[in-house]
Amino acid sequence: MIAAESLLADQREAMVAELKSFIEIPSVSTDPAHAGxxxxxxxxxxKQLVRAGLSDVRIHPxxxxxxxxxxWRHRSDRPTILIYGHFDVQPPDxxxxxxxxxxxxxxxxxxxxxxxxxxxxxxxxxxxxVVAALLxxxxxxxxxxxxxxxxxxxxxxxxLGAFIEKHRALLSADFVLSADGAQWRPNxxxxxxxxxxxxxxxxxxxxxxxDLHSGRHGGAVANPIQxxxxxxxxxxxxxxxxxxxxxYDRVIEPSIEERQRxxxxxxxxxxxxxxxxxxxxxxxxxxxxxxxxWLRPTLxxxxxxxxxxxxxxxxxxxxxxxxxITCRLVPDQNPVEIAECIVRxxxxxxxxxARLSIHVEPSGAWPYTIxxxxxxxxxxxxxxxxxxxxxxxxxxxxxTIPIGGLFKQxxxxxxxxxxFATADEDYHAPNEFFRLSSLGxxxxxxxxxxxxxxxxxxxxx
Amino acid sequence: MIAAESLLADQREAMVAELKSFIEIPSVSTDPAHAGxxxxxxxxxxKQLVRAGLSDVRIHPxxxxxxxxxxWRHRSDRPTILIYGHFDVQPPDxxxxxxxxxxxxxxxxxxxxxxxxxxxxxxxxxxxxVVAALLxxxxxxxxxxxxxxxxxxxxxxxxLGAFIEKHRALLSADFVLSADGAQWRPNxxxxxxxxxxxxxxxxxxxxxxxDLHSGRHGGAVANPIQxxxxxxxxxxxxxxxxxxxxxYDRVIEPSIEERQRxxxxxxxxxxxxxxxxxxxxxxxxxxxxxxxxWLRPTLxxxxxxxxxxxxxxxxxxxxxxxxxITCRLVPDQNPVEIAECIVRxxxxxxxxxARLSIHVEPSGAWPYTIxxxxxxxxxxxxxxxxxxxxxxxxxxxxxTIPIGGLFKQxxxxxxxxxxFATADEDYHAPNEFFRLSSLGxxxxxxxxxxxxxxxxxxxxx
Numbered sequence: 018m019i020a021a022e023s024l025l026a027d028q029r030e031a032m033v034a035e036l037k038s039f040i041e042i043p044s045v046s047t048d049p050a051h052a053g054x055x056x057x058x059x060x061x062x063x064k065q066l067v068r069a070g071l072s073d074v075r076i077h078p079x080x081x082x083x084x085x086x087x088x089w090r091h092r093s094d095r096p097t098i099l100i101y102g103h104f105d106v107q108p109p110d111x112x113x114x115x116x117x118x119x120x121x122x123x124x125x126x127x128x129x130x131x132x133x134x135x136x137x138x139x140x141x142x143x144x145x146x147v148v149a150a151l152l153x154x155x156x157x158x159x160x161x162x163x164x165x166x167x168x169x170x171x172x173x174x175x176x177l178g179a180f181i182e183k184h185r186a187l188l189s190a191d192f193v194l195s196a197d198g199a200q201w202r203p204n205x206x207x208x209x210x211x212x213x214x215x216x217x218x219x220x221x222x223x224x225x226x227x228d229l230h231s232g233r234h235g236g237a238v239a240n241p242i243q244x245x246x247x248x249x250x251x252x253x254x255x256x257x258x259x260x261x262x263x264x265y266d267r268v269i270e271p272s273i274e275e276r277q278r279x280x281x282x283x284x285x286x287x288x289x290x291x292x293x294x295x296x297x298x299x300x301x302x303x304x305x306x307x308x309x310x311w312l313r314p315t316l317x318x319x320x321x322x323x324x325x326x327x328x329x330x331x332x333x334x335x336x337x338x339x340x341x342i343t344c345r346l347v348p349d350q351n352p353v354e355i356a357e358c359i360v361r362x363x364x365x366x367x368x369x370x371a372r373l374s375i376h377v378e379p380s381g382a383w384p385y386t387i388x389x390x391x392x393x394x395x396x397x398x399x400x401x402x403x404x405x406x407x408x409x410x411x412x413x414x415x416x417t418i419p420i421g422g423l424f425k426q427x428x429x430x431x432x433x434x435x436x437f438a439t440a441d442e443d444y445h446a447p448n449e450f451f452r453l454s455s456l457g458x459x460x461x462x463x464x465x466x467x468x469x470x471x472x473x474x475x476x477x478x
Numbered sequence: 479m480i481a482a483e484s485l486l487a488d489q490r491e492a493m494v495a496e497l498k499s500f501i502e503i504p505s506v507s508t509d510p511a512h513a514g515x516x517x518x519x520x521x522x523x524x525k526q527l528v529r530a531g532l533s534d535v536r537i538h539p540x541x542x543x544x545x546x547x548x549x550w551r552h553r554s555d556r557p558t559i560l561i562y563g564h565f566d567v568q569p570p571d572x573x574x575x576x577x578x579x580x581x582x583x584x585x586x587x588x589x590x591x592x593x594x595x596x597x598x599x600x601x602x603x604x605x606x607x608v609v610a611a612l613l614x615x616x617x618x619x620x621x622x623x624x625x626x627x628x629x630x631x632x633x634x635x636x637x638l639g640a641f642i643e644k645h646r647a648l649l650s651a652d653f654v655l656s657a658d659g660a661q662w663r664p665n666x667x668x669x670x671x672x673x674x675x676x677x678x679x680x681x682x683x684x685x686x687x688x689d690l691h692s693g694r695h696g697g698a699v700a701n702p703i704q705x706x707x708x709x710x711x712x713x714x715x716x717x718x719x720x721x722x723x724x725x726y727d728r729v730i731e732p733s734i735e736e737r738q739r740x741x742x743x744x745x746x747x748x749x750x751x752x753x754x755x756x757x758x759x760x761x762x763x764x765x766x767x768x769x770x771x772w773l774r775p776t777l778x779x780x781x782x783x784x785x786x787x788x789x790x791x792x793x794x795x796x797x798x799x800x801x802x803i804t805c806r807l808v809p810d811q812n813p814v815e816i817a818e819c820i821v822r823x824x825x826x827x828x829x830x831x832a833r834l835s836i837h838v839e840p841s842g843a844w845p846y847t848i849x850x851x852x853x854x855x856x857x858x859x860x861x862x863x864x865x866x867x868x869x870x871x872x873x874x875x876x877x878t879i880p881i882g883g884l885f886k887q888x889x890x891x892x893x894x895x896x897x898f899a900t901a902d903e904d905y906h907a908p909n910e911f912f913r914l915s916s917l918g919x920x921x922x923x924x925x926x927x928x929x930x931x932x933x934x935x936x937x938x939x
Contacts, residue, residue: 047790226755232877236770242779294687309697318703320785329508416693
C-alpha cells in the first residue's frame with residue numbers, strides 16, 4: 018500500500034465533514050443571485066489547494082465566475098497532468114421534491130445527499146486530497162500537476178476558453194485528468210471515450226402586446242401557447258427523429274464495431290425504466306436505448322411557460338409563451354451550426370400572426386471522442402481494474418463535458434475522465450447524492466494512477 | 479330630468495371614492511388565499527344595499543364564496559326585475575405588467591385603473607346607487623327589484639345554481655337585468671343577444687417519476703413537454719378548426735340573417751389589431767373575425783408549465799408538464815359533453831410512454847341566446863339610444879356569462895345584459911380600467927330604464 022493511501026484512510030471522517038461544508042455553499046452558477054456563493058466556493062477550493070501544499074494557488078476573476086489554478090512542477094523528467102474539476106452546481110429546484118434541503122448535506126444509507134455532492138464537489142475533492150496526502154507522505158509528487166478548477170461548468174464553461182488561451186504556459190500538460198464525468202453504473206467501472214456536445218436556445222412567441230380576455234378576443238387572434246406548441250411539435254417527426262433540416266448533416270453514423278460493443282454491454286432495460294419510474298423507452302426508431310443516449314443527438318425541451326399557472330382557471334389568452342431547448346450533439350455536429358438550423362426552422366414555421374424571439378445561449382459545446390489507445394486512457398482502465406477487481410467498460414457519455422472539446426481545440430491535448438461520481442446519483446435533479454464508498458475507491462484510484470504514471474516515465478522497472 | 483338623476487350627479491365624487499374602496503378589496507375568487515377578501519367584498523355590497531334603503535339584505539354563506547341578496551317588493555301591480563352582478567375579481571397577475579398596483583385604484587385620463595374596476599365593481603355599483611337615489615328622491619321604486627350578487631362569477635358561478643334552486647320564491651322575477659356584461663366598443667352602444675358557454679380542463683403529462691439529467695437520459699425516455707406539445711398541437715387542425723371528434727356535433731351554424739347583421743357592423747379590423755398589438759387576425763377558416771368571436775366555439779390554451787423556467791438554462795428532462803385549457807361554446811354545445819370529447823381525444827393521443835392526468839373543472843357554463851323581441855331587450859335598446867343618442871348594435875358576446883343559461887334553466891326567465899363596462903377595458907388582463915364617463919351614462923340609463931319599465935305596466939299614458 019502506498020503510504021499516502023493509509024494517510025487518506027485516516028482522514029476519511031474529516032474529509033466528509035469538509036465535503037459537507039463545501040456542499041453547504043449554494044454555488045448555483047446559472048442564477049446571478051448566487052454569484053457570491055460561487056466566489057465563496059472558489060475560495061473554499063483555493064484554501065484546500067493551499068493546505069495541500071501547492072504554493073501558487075490563484076483565484077482568477079473572469080467576466081463570469083472565477084477560475085482557480087494551482088500547480089506543482091518540480092520534476093522535469095516526469096509527465097504533467099492537468100487536473101480539471103468544477104465547484105459550481107445546478108439549481109436545486111423543484112425544491113419541494115427534495116427529502117432534505119439541497120444545501121444541508123445529510124448522510125442516509127452511506128450516501129451523502131445534497132446539491133453538488135456528486136456533481137462535482139465530491140469527485141473534485143478527491144484529487145486535491147490525494148495530492149495533499151502524497152506531498153505529506155513523500156514530500157514530492159510522482160508527476161507534475163496543474164489544477165484548473167472552474168465555476169461555470171453548469172452553464173457551459175463560458176469563460177474557460179478565453180482563460181485557457183491566455184494561460185497556455187501555466188496550463189501546459191501532457192493530458193487532462195478530469196475529476197468531472199461519471200462512472201456509468203454503480204459496481205460497473207467504466208472509462209469514457211466520448212461525450213456529447215450541447216447547444217441551447219430559448220424561444221418566445223408573442224401574439225399580442227397584452228394578455229387578452231379569452232371570451233372577448235378568443236377566435237379573433239392567435240393564441241401564443243398554440244403557436245408555441247405547434248412550433249415545438251414540428252421539431253420532431255413521428256418516428257422520434259428530429260425534423261430540422263440540416264440537423265443530421267454532419268452526424269457520424271456509429272460504426273459496426275461501436276454498435277457491437279454497445280450491444281455487448283449487460284444492460285437491463287426494465288430495471289432502468291423502473292429506477293426512474295418510466296413506463297417505456299422511446300426515441301429515434303432504429304437505435305437501441307444506449308445507442309440513442311450515447312451515439313445519437315437529441316433535441317430536448319427543458320422548460321415551458323406561459324399564461325396563468327396559479328390555482329384554478331383563468332380565461333386568458335396570454336400575450337406570450339416561451340420554452341427552453343437544449344440539444345445533445347454527436348461528432349461532428351457543430352453547436353453553432355445546429356443552433357442556426359433550429360433558428361431557421363422556427364422562423365420558417367412562425368407565420369405572420371405572431372412575433373418570435375430566439376436567444377441562442379453563447380455557451381455551446383462540441384462533442385468529444387478520444388482514441389481507444391491513448392496511454393492515459395489505457396492506464397485509467399488498468400487502475401480501475403486493479404482497484405475494483407472488475408474489467409471497466411468503454412462508454413460514450415450521453416452527457417456533455419465541454420472541456421473535452423475545449424482542451425483538444427485550444428491545447429491540443431486529450432482528456433481522460435477519471436471521476437468517481439456515478440451516473441445514477443441524481444445530479445441535475447432533486448435528491449442528488451454521492452456514494453461515500455466511491456470516496457474510498459476514488460482516493461485509492463487517483464493515488465495509484467499518479468504513482469503508475471510516474472513509474473511509466475522511468476521506463477520498465 | 480328625473481329627480482334621482484340630479485341626486486346621482488351630486489354624489490359623483492363620493493361615489494368614485496366608494497368605488498375605490500371597493501376595488502381596494504382584493505376579492506380574487508380563484509385563489510383560496512383571498513377567501514377572506516371575497517367575504518369582505520360581500521360585506522361591502524351588503525352595507526351599500528342597506529344604505530340604499532333595502533331592508534332585507536342578507537349575506538348567504540355557500541360551500542364556496544358568499545351570495546348577497548336584497549329586495550324591494552312593494553308594488554304588486556308592477557313587474558319585478560332581478561338585478562345581477564358580482565363582487566369577485568380575476569387574479570391580477572402578471573403583476574409586473576401593471577403600471578400601478580392592481581388593488582391601489584388610481585385615476586389617469588378620466589379612467590379608474592384597478593383590478594375589478596370594470597369587471598364588475600364599477601358596473602355593479604350603478605344599480606345600487608340608482609335604487610338608493612330613487613328611494614331617496616321618490617320614497618318608492620317604479621318597479622319591484624331583487625338583488626342577487628355573487629362572489630364566484632370569475633370561477634364559473636359554481637354554487638349559484640344550487641342557491642337559486644333553494645330560493646326560487648325570494649328570486650322570483652319577470653326577467654333579469656344584469657350589471658355584468660359589457661358594451662361592445664366605446665362610443666358604440668350595444669345590446670347583448672347571446673353569450674358563449676365555457677368548459678375548462680387542466681391536463682398534466684408525466685413520463686418519469688423524477689426530473690432527469692438530459693445528458694444521462696436524453697434519447698432514452700419520453701420528454702413530457704414533448705408529449706404535451708404533441709398532444710396540445712393535435713387539438714387544432716391546420717385550418718384553425720378544432721380537431722376533436724364530436725366537438726362541432728351540436729353547433730348551430732349561424733343563420734344567413736345573423737351573418738348579414740354581423741357583416742353590417744362597422745368594424746375596423748386594422749384598428750382592432752393595433753389596439754391589442756397583434757400582427758394579424760387568425761382563426762377558423764371561412765368565418766370573419768367577429769363571427770369567429772361571437773358565433774363560433776374556440777379551444778384556448780390559458781397556461782402552460784413544466785421544467786425549468788428560471789434564468790439561464792438547465793439541462794433537465796422534467797418529470798412532468800401541464801396546461802390549462804378552456805373552450806368557449808355556442809348553442810347548443812353542452813359543456814359536460816365537450817369536456818368529455820376532449821378528454822377522449824387526449825387519452826387516445828397519449829401513447830404508452832407517459833401518464834396522463836386530466837382534471838375537468840366542474841364549473842362549466844351553457845351558451846345563451848335571447849329572442850330579439852323580448853320586451854326587456856327592446857326597452858334596453860330604447861333607453862340606450864335615448865341616453866347615448868346612437869342606435870345600439872345587437873351583439874352576441876364572445877365571452878361567457880354563465881347566469882344567462884342558469885337563470886333560463888332554473889327560473890325560466892331571460893337575462894338582459896345592461897352593463898356599462900366596455901369590452902376594451904382590459905378586464906382579465908393587467909391595467910384593467912373603468913371609464914368614469916361610463917359611470918354617468920350608466921347611472922342615467924339605469925334610472926330611466928326602471929322608470930320606463932314602471933310606466934309600461936301602467937298602459938299607454
